[in-house]
Amino acid sequence: MSTLLISGGRVIDPANNIDCIADVLIENSRIVAVTAGIAGRTQSAPGPGTIVIDATGRIVSPGFIDTHVSLREPGFEEDESTATGTAAALAGGFTAIAAMPDTNPVVDTRSAAEFIRLQADRARNCRVFALGAVTKESKGEELAEIGQLVEGGAVGFTDGRHAVANAEVMRRALEYTRMFDRPILHFAMVPELTDGGVMHEGFESTRLGLRGIPAAAQDIMTGRDIALAELTDGRVHLMSVTTRDSVDRIRAAQARGLKVTADVTPHHLLLTDALMDSFDTMFKCLPPLRSQDHIDALIAGLKDGTLSAISADHQPLAAEKKQVELDIAPFGISGLETLLPVCVKALIEPGHLTWPELIARLTTGPASILGLPLGTLSVGQLADITLIDPTEQWTVNASEFRSKSRNTPFDGQRFTGRVTTVIVDGEVRYRR
């Protein structure tokens, strides 16, 4: 019997409304006790083979969960592999991630979904859940074999960063997935208003002469998806919400009881479109970095729970793909390993969110979106735990990323707050 004791940390478990100094006892991959008193007892009689982790000064959080991560394998191994992507996830504090089906071939069959899980088992880093494609080859035309994908382990469906532009196809998909109680994770952008764009449309795009992507591109599709959720009673999860109007629409839809959820990325909370005047491709992401008024609305949406999850929206890209002209460079930021410190800077330091609120958006929020029995420190739960040093100051060094790719706009920047230890299934898988 293996026993692990995490002693003396600030245990934050939003699901059970716990925020206090306590010890967490783990036996055989499950949490068996969370109490302030264990340390005294075990110190007097530490069981043979008990490993003690001193968590003094640390935050003890349920392991983070990300609703959409691009692992790029198979097909784009120059950017990332399952092994490197899950190693990056661990370093970022994630114990479970859902893998985007935007591979080559696309995950639109049961065998493709099973390959994702097989590779994750081999890597033995964090848990990986497959997301299946909504449509065959993610072309937006015919439904993929959704039922068989569910049998292959798919926890949700998405066409990745392609919107399901055809409203009829989206309607059928929402109706069909209802049978399996799985969400559709949608990238709500109107293609006609997005294609060819490089950055947020506004004063900065006017000044820089760069083709803009208006906020309306996201607002319109968000509105359509909400209407279809109402029509079908289906579950829609909107990925990477970036606009004020989208937040308002989602809030109103939730108030009406519709099954609409949404997430936001750390970079959309900290960076504005004004940074594009560096013409640096590292800032090029989709949806694009918006202006401060949108950021304020996103933070309000996070605070009141309209946006119930934060996703790194990890999109690793090989160096040569980003070292080109701005218009031909692909969109995307490698985000797993900087998520926590960026959230601290954007949300904790200015006082927008408390630590329990932030941790809820990284644990219970995403777990509930994907219907996963994870994200808590409840007794009897699988022991997926992340330890954080909330005061450590450090400088991001992209060359030390565990991800194969270094496409980050945060390289060389100083942050506070760092993941120190990650436990998956009762086993220490990451320690710094």
Next chain:
Amino acid sequence: MQLSEIPLSGLWGEPHLLGLERLSSEQLTTVLDLAAHYDQITHGGTQRLDVLRGQVVANLFFENSTRTRTSFSLAARRLGADTVDFSASSSSLSKGETFIDTALTIEAMGVDLVVCRHRTPGAPHLLARHLKAGVLNAGDGTHEHPTQGLLDIYTIRRQRGRIAGLTVALVGDIRHSRVARSNIHGLVTLGARVIVCGPATLIPNDIARLGVEVAYNLDEILPEVDCVNLLRVQFERQRGAFFPSIAEYAHFYGMNGDRIRRAKDSLLVLAPGPINRGVELTPEVADGPHSAILNQVSNGLLIRMACLTLLTQERRKRQEARS
């Protein structure tokens, strides 16, 4: 005549010329004054100098341009520099070599200044980050075209003696025009009143924040205007239809004899070209007494000579400071 004999008439201090947005009125005036000086001592740019002897200027044109490239080449040679021309009409990626690798290769041949024309905004900024050579933006997509802006401003100043207090209308496709942005930055900094005028589809919503006024009706503003700069309708940059027809565009925004007669007698007509006769302006206007279109071309040579000189002076100053 040596480089040291060219007077430094004022403030400069820039190793690259990427745009006019961040230049002060003193810096802009320095370029204009040096161009005027070159006009005098070379009799309109016809005499050769050896101010840039031993310098190598590379023209890296990733987008077709005959006029600007020829003007830069001639300006460099008039100053005694050697020139290297590199043209790639297609995207660098289609050749399998990245844009930066191409530029590094050219630089390795011993190039001092790189003149870059590219269809992507920010491409010269990318070069400036990667190269040791000085970079001169000869037009980056729909962002800026600083030497065109400077030569337009120089032309106005020559004809009218000043910039401050004049009303200049930029007419046409503002959205896709790098010439418009460079003109706006330079003219506003130097104290002109700038009106942008064109179809609403071709005027971005936020343009007023650059310090300009917006008008959709050319006839209403024309009586107040000292200079109109007729931007080319950029058919190649437009995606989809921004106005119903060429005829409708010409009807509302084309400069013709009727409009000239309703404008100030002293109206100055500029067009960065190449002009579409019958669209932005009629032949009557293009070849008429108000037109300064051909002056713009010869002034372009002087402005480019001035820019190449200032960048070389600044780079030499920095080299001397290092050694």
